[in-house]
Amino acid sequence: MILTMSSSRSITLRARSEEDFDMLFQLSGDLCTWEERNAESPAPLNRLAYKARLAHAETDGSAKSACFVIDVDGTAVGSVSLFDFDELARHAEVGISLVADARGKGIGTAAVSQVVEFAFVRCNLRRVHLQVIGSNLGAIRAYEKAGFVIEGRQRQHAWVRGKYEDILVMGILRSE
Numbered sequence: 001m002i003l004t005m006s007s008s009r010s011i012t013l014r015a016r017s018e019e020d021f022d023m024l025f026q027l028s029g030d031l032c033t034w035e036e037r038n039a040e041s042p043a044p045l046n047r048l049a050y051k052a053r054l055a056h057a058e059t060d061g062s063a064k065s066a067c068f069v070i071d072v073d074g075t076a077v078g079s080v081s082l083f084d085f086d087e088l089a090r091h092a093e094v095g096i097s098l099v100a101d102a103r104g105k106g107i108g109t110a111a112v113s114q115v116v117e118f119a120f121v122r123c124n125l126r127r128v129h130l131q132v133i134g135s136n137l138g139a140i141r142a143y144e145k146a147g148f149v150i151e152g153r154q155r156q157h158a159w160v161r162g163k164y165e166d167i168l169v170m171g172i173l174r175s176e
């Protein structure tokens with residue numbers, strides 16, 4: 001366990017385990033939210049290929065990342081990761097995804113807040129940033145509640161389900 005929310009629900013970030021595979025595969029293969037989670041073109045996800053990709057990501061020492069499962073009262077409901085660490089400028093990017101049933105209940109805001117605290121306090125980062133599709137209003141609101149601000153807009157940068165969309169760059173700085 002890394003950090004816990006002070007509420008009746010226990011929202012924690014923890015390491016992945018074998019038992020999380022089905023949830024992670026379901027999340028990663030979800031074509032409905034593909035563009036929200038991936039920069040590359042959508043494609044059906046094959047279970048074996050995903051297993052190999054996960055195994056490679058976990059043993060690849062060249063790309064530093066910190067990947068957590070989001071756990072609510074003992075049930076795995078999503079994942080949140082820090083990646084693209086810049087060790088010199090002390091920043092990293094964050095990505096998050098929850099299974100459909102877990103969305104809209106404050107879990108994303110809590111998990112993002114926890115991973116930012118992990119980044120600042122445990123990794124000594126000074127800045128965390130992310131990219132979000134302009135129409136993903138729920139995500140933008142969750143990030144704002146966690147303390148992120150909109151820093152920029154890449155106009156018509158993404159092709160999303162039949163139309164171009166802006167990408168917002170959001171970030172949060174550690175208060176010294």
Ligand SMILES: CC(C)(COP(=O)(O)OP(=O)(O)OC[C@H]1O[C@@H](n2cnc3c(N)ncnc32)[C@H](O)[C@@H]1OP(=O)(O)O)[C@@H](O)C(=O)NCCC(=O)NCCS
Pocket residue numbers: 033036037096097098099102103104105106107108109110131132133136137138139141142
């Ligand atoms: C994005 C995501 C992580 C957010 O987590 P979440 O638990 O659903 O978000 P929260 O419940 O903490 O907060 C959502 C906020 O947005 C608001 N919201 C939801 N839909 C909205 C909309 N269409 N317009 C405006 N606000 C909206 C909610 O009311 C809530 O704000 P409030 O607490 O002030 O009422 C989650 O929805 C998810 O995994 N979505 C699918 C994948 C994805 O989009 N990942 C992000 C890629 S950048």
